[in-house]
Amino acid sequence: MTAGVLDISLWRLCLALVFSLLAGGCSLALKLGLGRDIAIGTVRTFAQLFLMGWVLGLVFAVDSPWLVLALFLVMAGAAAHTARGRIHEKAVGFAWPMYASMACVYLVVTITVTGAIVHAEPWWKPQYFLPIGGMVLGNSMNSVAVALDRLFSDLRARAAVVEMQLCLGADAAEASADVVRTAIRAGMIPSINSMMAVGLVSIPGMMTGQILGGSDPSQAIRYQIVVMLMIVGATALGSTVLTLVIRRRCFAPGDRPLLR
């Protein structure tokens, strides 16, 4: 796969810093106040990707399913932590159910793709499992954050309607059904929209990587189609499962709403 890739030497890699300097120059000239962020972002990009390259090299060399799964769970934890940080609801505890649900849901999706569609042998082969799992997590993390943020904000904004339905004999699931539907929809829409634009606006990341690596474009598009559908499925499943699991935590025993 790497036979067709043109190597980038270290000094030419450093040449890419020109673009960071360009961005920093703009910030200085226009007094944007972004110089520090650009510098930190550049350092982090180098550090995090070199670290990831080292870890992936190690995992590929060891070739153990347990190590692959452990790394996947660390990635899932980081995704959940990032999504958690975007939601500012304090009245409902949802961190651990969120971590557990994200890890389970996205593990199932990734295993389905590597085992049943790509036919990687074995299904946990790290060269397939980790990049695909990373794409599932990276894209779904945003949808989960959007869905849960919408769930919490709508349960507060529509508290009177939820309560009115409870007073008429609805249970918590019935009283919050509309809110849940809106939240799941909000989580799913970005990935559906990206399906509409794929191949028209840009060549997607995985396809770009494969083409740069020398793959036949006809194979590259097949992988990209799998990735797009996988992301839509993962965001749908992730948004639905997490919204339903965490909706239960928005009501105290006796179907008493906690958000109002």
Added chain:
Amino acid sequence: MSHLALARVGFAHPKAPGTSGAGRAILDQADLDVPRGAFVLLTGPSGAGKSTLLRLFCRLEEPQTGQVLLDGQDVAALAPAQLRRRVSYLQQTPTVIPGSVRANLLLPFSFKAAHGQTPPDDTALATLLDSLAAGDIPLSQEASTLSVGQRQRLCLARALLTRPEVLLLDEPTSALDPESAQAVLRAAESFCLDQGGTVILVSHAEFAPARVTPAPYVLCGGTLCRAGAA
């Protein structure tokens, strides 16, 4: 036996996250016995916790101490949906869902708790609205276009359709003109006298029912006492 009762109930609103000290106390060791078919008029200053007291009866709030009882049974032991069909709480701000007046009136029949119940037909709905001086509202009208007063009567009609044992009315006439307010009070009286239901009505306004003699209670400073008692 009491129909509704409070037994040594204590309740304080939880303190806001990040603040110190105890929450605001609403009830302190409160006792109350409401016989079946009684008509209780609850008054008290703004912020005393009158609405909170109503919410305790239908378990939208949970007491920190003591018990809230329905027919001698702790409401916490009842299935919430079944409890709220028996004890119907009408919010102070009338709330409707998007859709027609008819859709709003039939909303309670879409829930699992109403399984097996036959929804009323249009004639029955129109008759009910008429009894609340709201007979001029077409069933097909979009509920969100109604005035606050019309919404209040729609919400009362919807609550009555669930055939509750207890009606908890939170300032039900605050947004109504005198004629509509009288219609609502007549419906509450009829629920009490003709159907044997129990009514607890919170009101700031001067209130003079025609057919019942309310049991007046005052909630103030965490204490619930019979008005006029020493």
